[in-house]
Amino acid sequence: MTIIHKQLALEEAEPGMVLSDDLFDPQGQILLSKGATLTEHMIASLARHDIAVVRIEMGEMTPEEEAAQHAYFAERIEHLFRKQDDSSATAALHRLVRLYRLGEQA
Structure with missing residues (x-):
């Protein structure tokens, strides 16, 4: 099955959402790995790292x-x-x- 992805502004991200791609900081260092489940702490940390957008898994296509x-x-x-x-x-x-x-x- 194909997984549906959606790009969201960080402000729209909620705890429990799952990243569909590795997330890098502006220097190219990995912040979070693909498949990580977001927490409130992670979202706040991403904001401090100037991350504006995240790609989230939205489910599978039928x-x-x-x-x-x-x-x-x-x-x-x-x-x-x-x-x-x-x-x-x-x-x-x-x-x-x-x-x-x-x-x-x-």
Whole structure:
């Protein structure tokens, strides 16, 4: 299943929320690891480190939501590349976008 992530302003973060990514300070030092459950103390500490935004896990997509997202991305990619020329660079880009977004070879 695919996990849904949401980017929140630190002021919107609440104790009990789970980080979806490692969190670094401006110098590149890791403050909190992916999967950490936020506490009031952690949120206050992040504010002191000038962290303004956090990425939070919001739950998992259902198989139906995943299928709908996959179909949307496939349709969108085909729309974006509808007037592609025959150049190898365009074909390579199309193939890489499909691989990245859809997890498949074009």
